Amino acid sequence: MEFKEQLKKYQQMINNELEKYTRKEQVPEKTLNESMQYSLMAGGKRLRPILVVATYQIFKQDIENCMPYAIALEMIHNFSLIHDDLPGIDNDDFRHGKPTNHKQFNEATAILAGDGLLNNAYIVISEDIQKQAKKIEKAEETKKQEYIEELSRKVKVFNEFTKAVDRMIAGEYVDTEYEGKQIAEEYLEYMHKNKTGALLKLSVRMGAILANCTKSELEKLSIYAEKIGLAFQIKDDILSEEGDEKILGKPVGNDKELKKCTYVSKYGLDEAKQILEKITKEAIENLEEYGEKAEFLRQLALYIKNRNK
């Protein structure tokens, strides 16, 4: 299958899964549920959940086993976008070409919708872990050990999940604090590693751990993830500088005005592009041993580098 076709198929699959979590009850907080749904279905690239599933599929094909974690991660990503867009933080009016959550609804709703999505991620994870615990309780003796090991992997993933979200919040804070100030190179890297990198790395690690890969496989895949995480941020910075407003669905050139610390402001446009090329190549090198099975992840690294939105 062509990469673009496979990507679309994955996106459709994630969107279908997300739809299952839609709440349509006539409850007093109906509008809050609609606002969460609004942001969740606003047309993101689904990069994080796709990374979970595609990494899992290097090793195993029963993807329903990793799906709750993929969905939870997409909820976290969207919570962070809603809060980052708030007047008190980035004060953005548009996202994916549509009004941001607080513009479409109001500020109170957007704050609580972000909180709700962050917490919803843990509802999804807790449901899956509870299902696994019940599976152990009911299991025959011969199956018990296998199920316990499965539970241990899910619990490990839950723990890594909480810590990656913590890093993302810390990264966003550093981004906020240093806005409009000269930033040391080490801080720029720290910010990126946390703000964008932590969740992307988590995506790949969750897929790999849930698929029960070896320790050395996990290490190499983590390096792949770190590299594409960095590449993703550099590309974002480049797009913010010279992207097409209509394609991006948000204003371009704001970073300079806001004196934001970005790879472009730090290294200049040309050097930023060179770093992007180098890092993408290094990311792909870590997939060598998987041959055809990792072709999608290889193409995804190139897609991150070449995308125009």
Place this chain on the structure above:
Amino acid sequence: MEFKEQLKKYQQMINNELEKYTRKEQVPEKTLNESMQYSLMAGGKRLRPILVVATYQIFKQDIENCMPYAIALEMIHNFSLIHDDLPGIDNDDFRHGKPTNHKQFNEATAILAGDGLLNNAYIVISEDIQKQAKKIEKAEETKKQEYIEELSRKVKVFNEFTKAVDRMIAGEYVDTEYEGKQIAEEYLEYMHKNKTGALLKLSVRMGAILANCTKSELEKLSIYAEKIGLAFQIKDDILSEEGDEKILGKPVGNDKELKKCTYVSKYGLDEAKQILEKITKEAIENLEEYGEKAEFLRQLALYIKNRNK
């Protein structure tokens, strides 16, 4: 031991535990950590974690087993206070007689500090569940079943935790949406049940489930919790109307100005007080079978009714 003395001892214990989670590293997000700490240690009553521990102690004494869940709950409570105080929601300047988080730091920091505390609660829970999973992996065959059952209870508590937080957020949303509007009686109850009630009920249920109580014990204790949750809210509304500003540490009489829907605005001061008396009595009736062991919880119900802050 006198009730007040026991209460103070519990509060001290919770404060000591919370201190253990303080992050003091010299990291770029140092100020964010300080702001979380600022709100967490600002002098709350610690009612929720104390309810966890005191309920647990009806049945068992090894309270370290329920402590992570008590701490996680206090983090959730404080996240909700920080976000409720934000300019976009209640726009409050003072809390516990000190500047609110966004006044002491700034709005961006307060948004992210709330997010951080919400997520931190799940870090604490995931660490404890992971410890339990490792205990199972290493256990001798004779101990395995016991540890599996213990894990199941913790996972059940984790699941109830996520859902109670979801209800709290929904309740806060309803409170926000109906501010300044006539509110139907059913909505007022719905709001209270969710906004304040869900976490208080969770406190008691977590203590009871972790202590491995019976199903019928859990049911009765849940009724106790529901009643004191409602009593707590009614008392809050009464204090907001006629409390002492200096003791409360926040302005009094604002609810009327903001046309907030409260028990006092709905039923009037006198009837609200009568309802409070009746509900407190009903709460205590559900503790009958535990005799002396539930004396603290009995006194706590009276304390909620009689407090002046």
